Amino acid sequence: MQLAATRIITDDVDRLVDFYERITDLKAVRLHPLFAELRTASATLAIASSATVPLLGENAAEAGANRSVMLDFLVEDVDHSASSLRSVVTEFVSGPADMPWGNRSLLFRDPDGNLINFFSPLDADARSRFER
Template identity: 30%
Template structure:
């Protein structure tokens, strides 16, 4: 295996989560339909899928969030913190300088999944 192709969060309320990642995080929607929304990123696919439709897709329900974390590299984590606070995103930690030479900020999405913004130091 050489690279990660995609990440999909299974969400309780697809319109609410789409609005969070589009309007709060700042991602553009690339495609959507039938319980699926994919955002426009250059290096990987990041998508949301309606938990109510999981039976059709994989034959079983999803787990309980938070199940993981997705991270975005940004140029100015403090500017993102200001923008996220103004948008009402629940800040969990940061911005804080980490020993691994990143300045990080963590927020929770509407389903409780963790979203990290990291600036290389």
């Protein structure tokens, strides 16, 4: 089995696509006006309009209601990312800070309130977890 994608349901696809393009330096692939994907070598972040929810099942998802899932992005340098994000991110949660499991992390929220973690492994043991 392979996790193919993580999908965010939003009331404003264009706003969220713009935000994620800016923080990741990736260009989204727009498959439909209601759906886009940001593709990396290891995972895809999909962004879909709340107008697609009825296709999934009645009340299957609710835009802007996530308070339990975090999106983790492996970055080269957390501190450099923190300074470059200041013009894009309006809500920083914490960091940059060293975590006891060997990562340096910066937590912030996207425009819909979803929690994002930009992290970098601090040592060889931590880096080895992300080698493919």
